[in-house]
Amino acid sequence: MASLEGEWFLRASIMQCEDAILGRIHFMDSGELVYLTTAGDLLGRGIGRWLQEGRLVGFELDIFQYEATSKKHVQAEPHRFRGFSKCPENGKVWVGEWQYLPFQQPPRLVGRFHASQSMLKVPSLSSKPLEDLPKKLKENLAMKLEKLSQTFPMMEPSWVPHHLAGKIQDVHYVRNFLEPKQVEEFERIIDRTCDWEKMQTRDTQEFGSSGTCPCGRSLLRAALPPWQSTMVDALGSLGAFHPVLFPANSVRLNAYKPGQGIHPHLDGPVYFPRAAIVSLGSHCIFDFYPRMGEPEEHGFSWDRDKEVPSSPQMPPGTKPQLSLLLEPGSLLVLSGDAFTYHRHGIKAVEEDEITAEVKNAKDIGLSVGDSLRRTRRISLTIRHLLPRCNCSPVF
Numbered sequence: 358m359a360s361l362e363g364e365w366f367l368r369a370s371i372m373q374c375e376d377a378i379l380g381r382i383h384f385m386d387s388g389e390l391v392y393l394t395t396a397g398d399l400l401g402r403g404i405g406r407w408l409q410e411g412r413l414v415g416f417e418l419d420i421f422q423y424e425a426t427s428k429k430h431v432q433a434e435p436h437r438f439r440g441f442s443k444c445p446e447n448g449k450v451w452v453g454e455w456q457y458l459p460f461q462q463p464p465r466l467v468g469r470f471h472a473s474q475s476m477l478k479v480p481s482l483s484s485k486p487l488e489d490l491p492k493k494l495k496e497n498l499a500m501k502l503e504k505l506s507q508t509f510p511m512m513e514p515s516w517v518p519h520h521l522a523g524k525i526q527d528v529h530y531v532r533n534f535l536e537p538k539q540v541e542e543f544e545r546i547i548d549r550t551c552d553w554e555k556m557q558t559r560d561t562q563e564f565g566s567s568g569t570c571p572c573g574r575s576l577l578r579a580a581l582p583p584w585q586s587t588m589v590d591a592l593g594s595l596g597a598f599h600p601v602l603f604p605a606n607s608v609r610l611n612a613y614k615p616g617q618g619i620h621p622h623l624d625g626p627v628y629f630p631r632a633a634i635v636s637l638g639s640h641c642i643f644d645f646y647p648r649m650g651e652p653e654e655h656g657f658s659w660d661r662d663k664e665v666p667s668s669p670q671m672p673p674g675t676k677p678q679l680s681l682l683l684e685p686g687s688l689l690v691l692s693g694d695a696f697t698y699h700r701h702g703i704k705a706v707e708e709d710e711i712t713a714e715v716k717n718a719k720d721i722g723l724s725v726g727d728s729l730r731r732t733r734r735i736s737l738t739i740r741h742l743l744p745r746c747n748c749s750p751v752f
């Protein structure tokens with residue numbers, strides 16, 4: 358019997374697609390698993406758990422992978438797979454059944470996995486019928502794996518999301534994410550350390566990457582300043598980002614004077630479709646606009662006039678569909694539809710008027726007709742910038 362601990366070369370099929378999963382998988386003695394995609398045109402990684410009971414092995418993996426050259430938005434959630442087999446034999450290719458676990462649905466058998474301990478050779482495919490595994494033992498192992506995967510602290514958001522009434526999915530607003538003291542402390546650090554790029558519409562600075570990789574298709578990863586890492590770690594452990602994508606690797610600071618704002622835009626498929634925005638300083642009204650057409654393939658270039666990622670112009674006079682008052686110390690998380698299809702922006706005004714569209718005004722104790730003067734506002738936009746080639750360690 359071969360020991361499972363260590364690195365394996367894994368290939369697994371999904372229906373007719375022979376090498377849908379192809380890469381290195383590391384079985385750690387802690388019972389954890391790490392997977393790295395090595396298929397030429399795919400990028401991605403996975404994390405999971407494995408268990409061995411008697412002669413039976415089961416492992417579960419959450420895999421996030423995408424085509425390096427794709428200009429479309431990537432999947433919004435990783436896919437979960439499960440492998441089952443007898444313990445591998447020394448020196449032989451290890452073969453087992455491969456299941457896909459759709460969210461809240463029963464597992465589906467989609468193919469086989471093959472693994473070998475040699476990193477030099479892709480495991481050869483076997484067409485021998487798989488030996489039937491004892492049903493009860495398999496069910497037992499599956500139950501245990503399910504329990505283990507629920508213990509990832511970041512899978513269960515421990516804050517209560519403020520799911521807003523309105524037609525836009527996937528917008529969460531969290532009041533008092535930071536305490537006033539923390540807001541002040543972060544503002545002090547920013548004033549002391551930031552090296553702003555001055556724009557017409559705002560000042561800005563990007564953290565987390567620097568320079569381009571040898572092939573020029575991705576950015577190289579740079580360490581975040583410690584105060585930002587702490588915030589990114591906190592967001593990770595609260596469940597704002599999936600553990601497969603932990604830690605988020607990009608932080609953009611924007612500073613707005615009263616009268617400045619940001620033109621309605623989509624952040625684009627260069628990122629995993631999720632952004633966490635932490636506000637410091639002034640309040641502001643943040644607007645989401647109605648969904649318009651397909652956003653695919655936009656957002657890879659910069660609109661120099663508007664100072665936002667490029668996307669087709671909205672018809673003049675388009676009104677916001679949902680507005681929120683962002684308070685200092687608050688956290689806004691936009692993902693899925695809100696990230697992919699609904700432009701967001703902040704009007705360039707000195708004073709914000711509370712209208713019926715400001716959906717959280719009442720929770721904050723404000724009424725329609727109230728107006729609030731802005732002061733300087735600084736925001737942190739935290740996202741996961743996706744590498745577009747295999748030579749960049751930006752992940």
Ligand SMILES: O=C(O)CCC(=O)C(=O)O
Nearest residue numbers: 609611619624634736738
């Ligand atoms: O300042 C904000 O709250 C929004 C910033 C933003 O949309 C961005 O950086 O893409």
Ligand SMILES: [Fe+2]
Nearest residue numbers: 622623624701
């Ligand atoms: Fe944005």
